[in-house]
Amino acid sequence: xxxxxxxxxxxxGPLVSKLGLGCMRMSPVWGSEAKDENEAIATIHQALDSGIxxxxxxxxxxxxHNELLVGKAIKGRRDEALISVKFGAIFYGNQWLGLDxxxxxxxxxxxxxxxxxxxxxxxxxxxxxxxxxxxxxxxIGTVGDLIQEGKVRYLGVSEISxxxxxxxxxxxxxxxxxxxxxxxDRQIESDLLPAAAxxxxxxxxxxxxxxxxxxxxxxxxxPEGSYxxxxxxxxxxxxxxxxxxxxxxxxxxxxKGYTPTQLAIAWVNAQGGHIxxxxxMSRRSRLPENLEAMTIGFTPEEMQLxxxxxxxxxxxxxxxLQR
Numbered sequence: 001x002x003x004x005x006x007x008x009x010x011x012x013g014p015l016v017s018k019l020g021l022g023c024m025r026m027s028p029v030w031g032s033e034a035k036d037e038n039e040a041i042a043t044i045h046q047a048l049d050s051g052i053x054x055x056x057x058x059x060x061x062x063x064x065h066n067e068l069l070v071g072k073a074i075k076g077r078r079d080e081a082l083i084s085v086k087f088g089a090i091f092y093g094n095q096w097l098g099l100d101x102x103x104x105x106x107x108x109x110x111x112x113x114x115x116x117x118x119x120x121x122x123x124x125x126x127x128x129x130x131x132x133x134x135x136x137x138x139x140i141g142t143v144g145d146l147i148q149e150g151k152v153r154y155l156g157v158s159e160i161s162x163x164x165x166x167x168x169x170x171x172x173x174x175x176x177x178x179x180x181x182x183x184x185d186r187q188i189e190s191d192l193l194p195a196a197a198x199x200x201x202x203x204x205x206x207x208x209x210x211x212x213x214x215x216x217x218x219x220x221x222x223p224e225g226s227y228x229x230x231x232x233x234x235x236x237x238x239x240x241x242x243x244x245x246x247x248x249x250x251x252x253x254x255x256k257g258y259t260p261t262q263l264a265i266a267w268v269n270a271q272g273g274h275i276x277x278x279x280x281m282s283r284r285s286r287l288p289e290n291l292e293a294m295t296i297g298f299t300p301e302e303m304q305l306x307x308x309x310x311x312x313x314x315x316x317x318x319x320x321l322q323r
Contacts, residue, residue: 004051004294007273011200013154013175014123016082018269019294020054020204021047022280023070027062029094035282037069043284044073048080050291056178056204056278058086058128059113067116075118084124084204085113086158086178101127101134103142110151124176126156130164137171144172156204162191169199176202178278183249183267183310184210184233184242185319190312197274206278208268209261213242213315216250216260233317241316248309258296262289266296267306 004017026040044055055074057066067085074081087109090097106127113122125146127139146152154175157168168174177196179188185207196203209215211228218228220239228234233242246260253260268277279290298306 004291006051007276008202009054009124009154009204009276010175010202010274012173013202014082016054016202016276017052018276019052019290020056020084020276020278021052022206022278023055023057023066024061025280026069026282027066029061029066039284040069040282041073043281043287044070045077046284046287047281048077050287053080053082054084054204054276054278055081056084056086056206058089059109059116060087060089060091060128063091064112064116067113071116071118078119082123083117083119084126084156084176084178085117085122086126086128087113088127088129099127099129099131099133101130101139103134103138106139106142107146110146114151121151121153123153124156125152125154126158126176126178129159130157136164136167140168140171147172162195165192165195165199165201169201174199174201176204178204178206180207180319181205181268181271181275182208182210182214183264183306184213184315186310186312187319197272203272203275204278205268205271205275206280208277208279209264210315210319214246214249214260214264216246216253218243231318233315233319235317238317245309245314248305252302252306256296258293259289262293262296265290265293266298269294269296270298270303 004019006015007018009016026035028034055070057070059067088099088101090100125143130136143152143155155172156176156178157174158178212218220243222229222234232238249260249263253263265277
């Protein structure tokens with residue numbers, strides 16, 4: 001199996017694998033069925049064996065189940081894993097209730113996370129979003145305090161604007177920005193990505209297939225009950241036209257001997273040495289394909305075609321980031 005290379009996460013961050021493992025889908029989230037826990041743990045072990053050391057979770061994934069699972073997987077292998085944890089989201093009965101970003105809540109959240117993960121320090125700790133319910137300075141400052149206390153190593157942020165990123169970095173150095181990024185979601189190229197590059201902040205890019213749109217496996221209309229159905233881009237004529245757009249990616253993938261998913265990941269990987277594709281997996285069988293995607297290159301003509309065909313705004317309907 002292909003092994004993965006390493007990069008520095010930002011100018012002053014830790015050495016991480018160029019490909020990250022998203023662990024969310026290993027747990028029952030938003031009403032999905034529970035996965036095979038043994039298979040999930042085996043997937044994490046095989047990822048570590050392949051050199052993937054970045055494991056991404058959230059304290060609200062499966063109401064703590066995901067952290068417990070990751071904790072089991074890294075037991076005895078703590079030094080091989082860099083653990084990234086998001087906090088702040090409040091769910092009840094699989095329903096989103098909002099955010100709790102009060103300093104007192106953050107200090108409570110991290111204690112539970114440390115216990116569930118079975119570790120003394122979280123490597124990268126980040127609010128999952130910011131909603132102005134609590135001053136940004138208080139949220140970021142609290143994580144800064146946790147770093148001083150030794151409970152956190154590095155500060156991360158997720159799904160924020162360029163202005164918020166600059167303000168957060170002024171309060172405490174930000175190591176990584178976690179954000180959705182794909183051929184179908186390129187709006188961050190105008191201001192957020194340049195801000196991260198200017199400040200020396202690493203980018204952890206999730207949703208590389210745009211919630212499955214770029215896999216080449218979707219058909220219109222979606223099956224009843226599909227979680228994507230609440231996104232406008234997967235509804236009605238939007239979905240029909242968006243799937244037509246994906247035909248170019250499908251054809252290029254066939255010509256190159258890969259899958260559309262692999263090319264979608266490869267495109268994100270090709271956007272810079274400071275950008276890490278974060279790919280969700282719950283089965284070992286997905287690892288070889290995703291690792292191979294990190295070896296795929298594009299000719300200048302191929303890259304020009306993809307960038308023009310999937311220019312910002314080419315995909316119709318709201319994006320994940322606007323949810």
